[in-house]
Amino acid sequence: MRVSGIPIFALVLFAFAAAMLGPALFAGLERDWRSARLFLFSALFVGFCAAILGQAARRPDLNEASGREELLTLVGVFAAAPAFCAVPILLVLPSLGWSGALFEAIASVTTTGATLIDQPSEAPRALHLWRALMGWLGGLATLVAAAAILAPRELLDLPGAVPVRVTSEQAGRVLALGPGGLRTGRAIGRILPVYVGLTAVATFALASPGVQSSFVAFCHAMGLASTSGISPLAEGLAAQNSRVAEAAAVLTLLFVATRLPSGAALGLRAGGAAARLASARRDPELRLTAIAVGAATLWLLATGLAGGAFDGLGEVSAAAWGALVTSVSFLTTAGYASADWRGAGEWGGAASPGLLLIGLATLGGGVATTAGGVKLFRIYALYRHGSAELSRLPHPRSVDSTRTQGGEIARRAIVNAWVVVMLYMAAFAASLLGLSAGGLTFNDAVPAAAAALSNVGPLLGQASDATWSDLPPFSRAVAAAAMILGRIELLAAVALLDPGNWRR
Numbered sequence: 001m002r003v004s005g006i007p008i009f010a011l012v013l014f015a016f017a018a019a020m021l022g023p024a025l026f027a028g029l030e031r032d033w034r035s036a037r038l039f040l041f042s043a044l045f046v047g048f049c050a051a052i053l054g055q056a057a058r059r060p061d062l063n064e065a066s067g068r069e070e071l072l073t074l075v076g077v078f079a080a081a082p083a084f085c086a087v088p089i090l091l092v093l094p095s096l097g098w099s100g101a102l103f104e105a106i107a108s109v110t111t112t113g114a115t116l117i118d119q120p121s122e123a124p125r126a127l128h129l130w131r132a133l134m135g136w137l138g139g140l141a142t143l144v145a146a147a148a149i150l151a152p153r154e155l156l157d158l159p160g161a162v163p164v165r166v167t168s169e170q171a172g173r174v175l176a177l178g179p180g181g182l183r184t185g186r187a188i189g190r191i192l193p194v195y196v197g198l199t200a201v202a203t204f205a206l207a208s209p210g211v212q213s214s215f216v217a218f219c220h221a222m223g224l225a226s227t228s229g230i231s232p233l234a235e236g237l238a239a240q241n242s243r244v245a246e247a248a249a250v251l252t253l254l255f256v257a258t259r260l261p262s263g264a265a266l267g268l269r270a271g272g273a274a275a276r277l278a279s280a281r282r283d284p285e286l287r288l289t290a291i292a293v294g295a296a297t298l299w300l301l302a303t304g305l306a307g308g309a310f311d312g313l314g315e316v317s318a319a320a321w322g323a324l325v326t327s328v329s330f331l332t333t334a335g336y337a338s339a340d341w342r343g344a345g346e347w348g349g350a351a352s353p354g355l356l357l358i359g360l361a362t363l364g365g366g367v368a369t370t371a372g373g374v375k376l377f378r379i380y381a382l383y384r385h386g387s388a389e390l391s392r393l394p395h396p397r398s399v400d401s402t403r404t405q406g407g408e409i410a411r412r413a414i415v416n417a418w419v420v421v422m423l424y425m426a427a428f429a430a431s432l433l434g435l436s437a438g439g440l441t442f443n444d445a446v447p448a449a450a451a452a453l454s455n456v457g458p459l460l461g462q463a464s465d466a467t468w469s470d471l472p473p474f475s476r477a478v479a480a481a482a483m484i485l486g487r488i489e490l491l492a493a494v495a496l497l498d499p500g501n502w503r504r
Helices: 008-029 033-056 067-079 081-092 094-109 125-150 180-206 214-225 236-240 243-257 273-281 284-306 313-331 352-363 376-392 411-437 442-453 459-463 473-487 490-496 499-503
Strands: none
Touching: 008 033, 008 067, 008 081, 008 125, 008 180, 033 081, 033 125, 067 081, 067 094, 067 125, 067 180, 067 473, 067 490, 081 094, 081 125, 094 125, 094 473, 125 180, 125 214, 125 490, 180 214, 180 243, 214 236, 214 243, 236 243, 243 284, 243 313, 284 313, 284 352, 284 376, 313 352, 352 442, 352 459, 376 411, 411 442, 411 473, 411 490, 442 459, 442 473, 473 490
C-alpha cells in the first residue's frame, strides 16, 4: 500500500518517530535529561530509517496494491514496526535486554498491554507515556485497518454495513474497493477526529478534581480508547480507588464498543443523533455485552452469597460494582480491574473469577473496534444460525428470518464466524503447547495463551499468580507471536497464507 508512491509502512515509522518527541518533551519538562536525550536520539534514528526506507521503496507510478500487499502492510505495522519502537525502551531500560524491549513494544503496539516491568515506579514516567502512546497509535492503526483493509477485502463482517461492492460515490464511504492509499487516507480523516475527541473527553473525566493526576489520567484515557489497559501504576485503575474514575472508564469502553469511532468510515448507516442512538439500542453486540456482563455479575454475587462471603448490604453493593466494572473492562479486552475486585478471589471462589475473566476476554468486544477476542457479532451470528437450524428440525420448510438491524445475516458471515472460532481454538491450542514447552505450568499457560491471543495483557495477573516477567524466553516469544496473530485477525492471517495469493 502506498500514498503518492511512498509505502505506508514508512509513513507509519514516521508517525512513531514523531510520537517519540512527546516523551522526550515530557521528560525534559520533568528535568529527566537522560530520558529526554535518549528519546530524542531514538526519534532521529527511527525518522532517518523511515526516510531511507521511504526513498528506497518510493514508486511514484505505483499506488494500487493487491490484497496480499495490503495484508503484508498490516502485518508489518504490528510485527516489524515494534522493532523500531523498542529502541527507546532498550536505551532507557537496558536491563530488559533487546528481547525484553521488543516484547514490551509488541505488547503495546498490539494493544495487549502486557509488561515486563513489575515495579512501574522504578521506571521513568516518560517510558510509561511512550508505552501508552504506542498502544494508542496501535489502536488507531487497528481501526484504520478495519476500514481500509479488512472490510473491503470481506475479512470483516459488520452488522448494518452497506455491501462492499457499492461504489464510494453511491455509499459516500471508504469501504468501497479502490487504491489502498486513498482508502487509508479517508479512513484516517474520519476516524482520527473522533478517536482524539474520545481520548480528550476521557482524559478530562479522569482528571477531575480529586480523581487522578493529569499524567495518569492521560495514560489511562489512551489505554481506554485503545483498550490496551496500559497504566503507569502497578494496580492500574484500581490504584486510584475512585468510583468516579471507574464510572468514566465504563462509559468510555461502552462507547468504544458501539463502533461509533469507526462507524462513519465503515459504511454503517448514519443519521441524526436520535437515529444513531436507536441503532445502538438495537445493536446485537451491545445486547450481548449487557447479557454477558449481567450474567457474570449475577453469577459472582450468587456465588458469594451462597458462600456467606458478604457481611451487610454495603459489601454486596461494592462487590456488584467491582464485578460490573471488571466484567466490562475484560469483555472489551481493556483489562482494568476495579478497586472493589481485589477481594474477588475470596467472595467469588478461588479459581472461578480467573476462569470467568478468561471467558469474557475470549468473547471479546465488537467487530471493527480495538478490542480483541473472537468478537461478539460472530458469536451472535452463530447463535442465530444455531437457533434457526433447531427451529427447522420440526418445520423443514420454514424460512429463516435471521436478521440484524442492517438486514439478513449473510451466509458468508456465518461461515466466517465458524472459521474464526475454529481457527481461534487451533491458535489457542498451539499457543498453549508453545507456552508449556517453554516451561510454564498448565495453570499459568492457559491464562497466558488467552491473554496473548485476546490482546488483554492484565488477564495473566488476574487469572494466575504468574507475571509476564516470569515467562521463559521461548514462552515469551510464543506469547508475542500470539499477540500479533490476535491483532491482525485470524482470517487475515489465513488469507495471507493462501497459496493462491503467492501465485498471483
